[in-house]
Amino acid sequence: NISTMEECKSKKLTLGEPQLAYDGKWLKYYNVPFTSENGKEGIWEVCGKFPPKMKTSEGSDAPAETPKFGxxxxxxxxxxxxxxxxxxxxxxxxxxxxxxxxxxxxxxxxxxxxxxxxxxxxxxxxxxxxxxxxxxxxxxxxxxxxxxxxxxxxxxxxxxxxxxxxxxxxxxxxxxxxxxxxxxxxxxxxxxxxxxxxxxxxxxxxxxxxxxxxxxxxxx
Amino acid sequence: NISTMEECKSKKLTLGEPQLAYDGKWLKYYNVPFTSENGKEGIWEVCGKFPPKMKTSEGSDAPAETPKFGxxxxxxxxxxxxxxxxxxxxxxxxxxxxxxxxxxxxxxxxxxxxxxxxxxxxxxxxxxxxxxxxxxxxxxxxxxxxxxxxxxxxxxxxxxxxxxxxxxxxxxxxxxxxxxxxxxxxxxxxxxxxxxxxxxxxxxxxxxxxxxxxxxxxxx
Missing domain, CATH: 3.90.79.10 (Nucleoside Triphosphate Pyrophosphohydrolase)
Structure with missing residues (x-):
């Protein structure tokens, strides 16, 4: 559902592709580039067992049935x-x-x-x-x-x-x-x-x- | 209080010094070596704005008045x-x-x-x-x-x-x-x-x- 997908995007931030910065045995560390409404660019640091949210079945590699709980x-x-x-x-x-x-x-x-x-x-x-x-x-x-x-x-x-x-x-x-x-x-x-x-x-x-x-x- | 310090140590794990593995702008990654009761050695991965718990005033660099909330x-x-x-x-x-x-x-x-x-x-x-x-x-x-x-x-x-x-x-x-x-x-x-x-x-x-x-x- 495209309209739902659009709604859940930030009204103020545009995101780039997550970059893997450090690959631990369990934890992975990503840098996510962002641009704010007023043109400010930055990097958001993210940590987790999983990468920042993969694209859903609307257009990606993650199977539709991928459970949403880690x-x-x-x-x-x-x-x-x-x-x-x-x-x-x-x-x-x-x-x-x-x-x-x-x-x-x-x-x-x-x-x-x-x-x-x-x-x-x-x-x-x-x-x-x-x-x-x-x-x-x-x-x-x-x-x-x-x-x-x-x-x-x-x-x-x-x-x-x-x-x-x-x-x-x-x-x-x-x-x-x-x-x-x-x-x-x-x-x-x-x-x-x-x-x-x-x-x-x-x-x-x-x-x-x-x-x-x-x-x-x-x-x- | 030494007895309290002893009590809060793991009964099963002996820890080594945390090693800084990746130094982000906000988040830091540490590897903490551990040895279990039965001799198994491993690394625990830790992420946070702060390093794994600094030694308290009993024997360290952290001032006694350091607030305990991040x-x-x-x-x-x-x-x-x-x-x-x-x-x-x-x-x-x-x-x-x-x-x-x-x-x-x-x-x-x-x-x-x-x-x-x-x-x-x-x-x-x-x-x-x-x-x-x-x-x-x-x-x-x-x-x-x-x-x-x-x-x-x-x-x-x-x-x-x-x-x-x-x-x-x-x-x-x-x-x-x-x-x-x-x-x-x-x-x-x-x-x-x-x-x-x-x-x-x-x-x-x-x-x-x-x-x-x-x-x-x-x-x-």
Whole structure:
């Protein structure tokens, strides 16, 4: 649909072809030339696993069925069998870029053969925490840090039934470079739970789980 | 405090010195060597405006008073004078990395002389939207994408009084490369407001405002 394509172009900026500036093993770094309305020329720096948005099927090499999510963010929700309260599974994970433990939602990158975010979410949840999830619900695909990154994530809510036999002694399948510990926190008081845990562990909190917690607490 | 420093080191990973791999104008790329518990050696790729966490005042060049936030994410909250409902100011902003408009919270980078996130938040809000904010409240500093990035943001809630004379005809001070349009959305129904607006504008939604909206809507 050409009119839609036109609408999503910037009214103020004209872009040139992205130039690969540095090709890491995982991350790629691009310079994107732009010209502003008043003729100012510049370069925008972009980082990501993927190049700046490929042309869509209107005129390009990317197949029409290319999934629009590069990864998933998982919200694993359970009912505490003892208290009957809603709880959410977060991870204490050591992050080399910040050289510190962070408290985050489980997450992961799409495998090339995965075209359905619910498949990626259930697989990553099992690998990272050992838990078997059910009833995955995908919300809109979102942008993680569109200022500098091409990353996109499907947000997938997953139920975890803690009464199931297979969820009694969950065993993660971690890589040697993954230092991850799953932890259940109460949904209702998630903001203060996160803050207490971060202080106790000298950890930082990821913005996405914290923003959700702020919403839950009606923090205004 | 040495014991705290020890605790925040990974139990499974030993890190080497970050090596600058590519030095862009804004973004820098680092390779961080690591060795895992079982002797596996590898390189972790890191991207950000800042290098991987500098040593703290326990033994380094970074002054003790260095602020721990690299930028701010702003939640500008107002009461609609007509309906008396809570509303939040978001931005439609063209993002070169994703080559599309995104719907995001106002945000910005700390100026070198700014040591208080509320100062950065009020300045950026005025520059990007023209609105004068009041009563800034800072929540925990959070990590935006600690998988690959050194970025950290203070989340600052700001009241905007729409009855003030100075907020009647707000004028932004945009750079030539900024294509930003502020828009007010209802807090109570933010999730559906964001989804409708994204569809209407063929825009993507930023993960942080969407996660907050999911929390507000009690989406589980």
């Amino acid at each position: 990864g998933v963010i998982i919200f694993p929700i359970a009912t505490d069998p003892e208290t009957n309260e809603k709880i959410i599974l977060v991870e204490k994970i050591f992050r080399i870029p910040v050289q510190k433990y962070c408290i985050e939602l489980p997450a992961g990158v799409r495998d090339p053969h995965e075209f359905d975010a619910t498949v990626t979410a259930l697989r990553e949840l099992k690998e990272e925490t050992g838990y078997i999830g059910q009833n995955p619900r995908v919300t809109s695909v979102v942008r993680s840090d569109p200022w500098k990154s091409t990353a996109s994530h499907a947000q997938v809510f997953v139920d975890v039934d803690l009464t199931l036999p297979e969820n009694q002694n969950p065993v993660a399948e971690l890589e040697a470079d993954e230092d991850i510990t799953p932890m259940w926190l109460k949904v209702k008081t998630l903001k203060t739970e996160l803050e207490s845990l971060a202080k106790e562990l000298d950890a930082d909190i990821d913005q996405r789980v914290y923003a959700w917690a702020l919403g839950i607490s009606r923090f205004l | 930028g701010v994410i702003i939640f500008p909250i107002a009461t609609d004078p007509e309906t008396n409902e809570k509303i939040i100011l978001v931005e439609k902003i063209f993002r070169i990395p994703v080559q599309k408009y995104c719907i995001e919270l106002p945000a910005g980078v700390r100026d070198p002389h700014e040591f208080d996130a509320t100062v950065t938040a009020l300045r950026e809000l005025k520059e990007e939207t023209g609105y004068i904010g009041q009563n800034p409240r800072v929540t925990s500093v959070v990590r935006s994408d600690p998988w690959k990035s050194t970025a950290s943001h203070a989340q600052v809630f700001v009241d905007v009084d729409l009855t003030l004379p100075e907020n009647q005809n707000p004028v932004a001070e945009l750079e030539a490369d900024e294509d930003i349009t502020p828009m007010w959305l209802k807090v109570k129904t933010l999730k559906t407001e964001l989804e409708s607006l994204a569809k209407e504008l063929d825009a993507d939604i930023d993960q942080r405002v969407y996660a907050w909206a999911l929390g507000i809507s009690r989406f589980l």
